[in-house]
């Protein structure tokens with residue numbers, strides 16, 4: 001039986017185990033990436049592991065999230081990350097260079113390699129035929145220290161593309177279509193592998209857009225074959241030597257197939273407040289808009305911004321609309337400047353902001369009260385823009401640009417605006433923003449730590465009796481943005497867990513942190529897909545700091561589940577989902593004989609308030625059992 005491409009790459013990186021769905025395997029990690037908002041924790045943890053040079057072929061520390069330097073905090077974090085990068089042989093990408101995933105695609109991604117990143121959109125590298133996985137910071141720190149990563153082998157779902165995209169329809173519409181069909185939990189436990197003739201019609205940056213938003217499906221990663229389009233992209237970046245052709249075996253076995261005929265797709269939008277709440281732009285109608293934001297790791301490539309410039313050329317942004325553009329990389333911005341496209345953008349009345357995540361993570365450009373904001377980003381969770389009552393719609397760059405001119409949501413094909421072909425370009429190497437590590441620096445650099453950087457909390461060994469009171473009851477699809485909000489107010493405190501703890505679940509229940517402080521041990525009750533979204537391990541470290549002992553849910557999102565285990569918090573899955581209603585706020589719960597129950601991988605939680613007991617599945621691997629018993633991953637590693 002033929003193999004999917006992803007399994008072939010996993011097999012060439014296998015350290016232990018057997019590549020079959022559900023098995024835990026250890027794989028070699030060739031490359032890692034970190035960004036600054038998760039990076040401070042990663043590098044604190046790396047320092048705690050006391051290693052010399054990283055064991056990967058390449059590790060890069062990007063600065064792209066915490067870019068507003070409204071106080072000393074962010075700049076201190078940047079200096080800290082730079083110093084640790086230099087001490088351990090990590091390449092440092094200075095603020096201003098661009099967004100980690102775009103930069104990694106342009107400069108370092110290599111077909112067939114493995115990449116682990118402390119950001120959920122690391123799968124962007126799948127556009128280049130990589131196995132690129134997003135993970136919690138500690139997992140990335142360990143991958144740097146040991147060169148390996150343990151993962152449960154996902155099933156592989158095949159998305160077979162045929163046909164060709166019509167005018168005004170682009171890669172963003174492909175992934176929005178897939179999200180509509182599969183939903184935000186449709187990819188959990190899966191790798192999404194794209195094949196079929198339609199793939200040949202998509203450039204690497206198109207593929208990267210699709211692979212990037214596979215994170216919104218909950219997928220472990222997404223991957224495209226490496227073919228002549230991959231070669232053309234690498235050549236355009238001056239990296240032809242990194243090319244190798246890769247594809248799935250003929251007759252590869254998949255867990256399922258989703259057929260998508262590209263020629264049938266229309267411009268789409270994800271409506272507030274979920275990336276899978278998708279409909280066609282035509283069906284949604286010409287709603288009035290207040291803001292348009294173009295950029296993010298999903299849609300800020302050279303081609304995307306050239307299309308935007310071509311649409312805006314000679315036109316004016318509508319008087320009621322604020323159009324803001326954040327390019328994906330300095331190299332893209334400089335090319336737009338060289339060829340005049342930047343002038344076309346500026347002359348239309350657009351605001352150009354830094355090459356960074358910016359508005360995507362609420363770092364500035366929050367829309368006005370009650371606004372409708374069209375964004376080319378990947379997440380439209382409530383409040384993520386920084387404005388709680390704004391409605392964010394996720395669209396393609398083409399739809400965003402043409403709507404900015406019209407002042408309302410518009411399907412470009414109805415507007416009479418022309419959409420020219422974008423000729424391909426070649427890019428000169430520019431490493432002005434890169435600080436390469438040197439052996440001399442490794443020896444001489446000390447850790448630079450500002451006063452806002454506080455130690456991360458550590459758990460203790462699992463007790464035999466774990467008691468907790470229910471401090472919060474939630475519904476389905478709770479995001480890590482809900483658990484630990486992030487915006488320009490809070491991002492500067494990503495290296496200060498005690499400070500962040502006051503804001504845990506702030507937007508859902510502002511009394512949560514206070515309640516946790518008053519009781520000695522709390523539990524959270526959730527629904528399906530608990531912890532979807534960002535990889536931020538703060539969504540586990542802050543609850544740990546607030547003495548959360550376990551989370552009861554119908555299912556968990558992959559990265560957050562790992563982050564909980566890494567912190568020694570038990571993620572427990574209802575054996576009978578109907579038991580969810582047995583748990584209410586304030587109920588006192590206990591897990592008796594916790595150590596032996598965890599070893600047996602099934603846990604009974606006794607509700608002391610009602611007298612009823614319910615069974616929970618853990619789905620723990622053997623390694624996860626050890627981590628839970630030791631009170632988290634760092635404790636386990638230190639004990640080894």
Ligand code: MIC
Pocket residue numbers: 037038065118119120121361486533534535536
């Ligand atoms: C996001 O898009 O939510 C982020 C900000 O990039 C996060 C990382 C973080 O919270 O720092 C992610 O996607 O992992």
Ligand code: SF4
Pocket residue numbers: 065099119121296297298356357360361377378
């Ligand atoms: Fe940055 Fe937004 Fe991409 Fe996250 S999703 S890495 S915040 S651009």
